Amino acid sequence: MTKNKKTSFLYRNSLSIVFLVFFFGALLAQAYFGWKEHNQEIAEFGAPPLGLYAYLKSGHFISATFENFQSEFLQMAMYVILTVFLRQIGSAESKGIDTEEDVDREPMPGPHAPAPVNKGGWRLALYKHSLSIAFIILFILSWLGHLYGSFKDYNVEQQLKHEQVLAISEFLKEPIFWFETFQNWQSEFLSVASIVILTIFLRQKGSPESKPVDTPHLENG
Template identity: 60%
Template sequence: MKTSTTKHSFFYRNGLSLVFITMFVCALIAQAITGWHEHNAERKQDHAAPISLATYLQSGHFVSATFENFESEFLQMALYVVLTVGLRQQGSAESKSLDEEEEVDREPKPGKDAPWPVNKGGWVLKIYNNSLFILFLVLFLISWWLHLYGSWVDHNEQNVLNGQPQDSIGNYLTQANFWFESFQNWQSEFLSIASIVVFTIFLRQKGSPESKPVDAPDSETGK
């Protein structure tokens, strides 16, 4: 692989991550503000006093809504990373070749430009071989727990406002509400993966690394 010697601006070199991080922060702020207003409207209907934005950001309503979405995204990426190792889809730009050896399958070789775990070898390299999947899996489990915690806190808050007894987190885990929140997000993530896997067989986007070349045949697998 050729290394570019051209000097580029910081934004040119990092534009993709900077734009998506900026959009994430803006959307999270918008979610917090609109969620705060929605939550206070619900509290008003229950004849409860409104809460401040600072208090709302620590509430079960905000924590649950935020990590419910994080959870599904990290689950999507963990499964996508690990399942594309062994599974194929003929004609998809998101699949490895059906027959040819892929660059990502070659054994790592130590060298001055190789990441330090490659040069270290041993168990460190074994973990590094799967570090992307491990990270997404850990982030999924953390997000799943915080979603459960936030949803449980919000559930008990509603119980208190309605004069009902509070549930333990174990008891809440057996109820349909938490799992409904999870599955409605999980199914959308599975659909989005299936969509890009299948649609890249027939459709193109010139210049995108997520697409095959415009003139590539539909039966060509990989980029």
């Protein structure tokens, strides 16, 4: 591989670019097929179909989108926080059982250190936990987005059925919102458990999410 290619913007940011392309592609597909599905649902009640732009503002789309977001951000927040304290022998996703880790050392100021490290004080105290804080905030915002969308979609359906609409405090007592929530949470917890356990025994050459191929099973990555 040539030096120019290694220093290009695309090469240096290829992982995030590819995942963002996947994300927007999947989001567009979700919007299109969700729009078709929702129009089929409301047609059963004799309601006129929504245009795509109107659908993007509907509770159906908002709920489905943030329902997935909040479970992903919860997964990452818990993963970042719990891996500080908890261990799994042999897993590439865990710190060593009885070894000092570079991530546990106190940050040192320096010319190439991030600005909060050099400033110290409350900035450093906040920055030391900024990753988990960011994921927690994203989770809370996404959970609220899911709640709003699901609440809005539920009341639209109630209106189409000529039944009573609910206040958001009443909707929180409905099982459908919590069913949507926990069905996503359990899949995220399973996916994290899977990579924690499977990386004990299985390998992928070249991936930073795997231990080196010749590493013993009970040695952490």
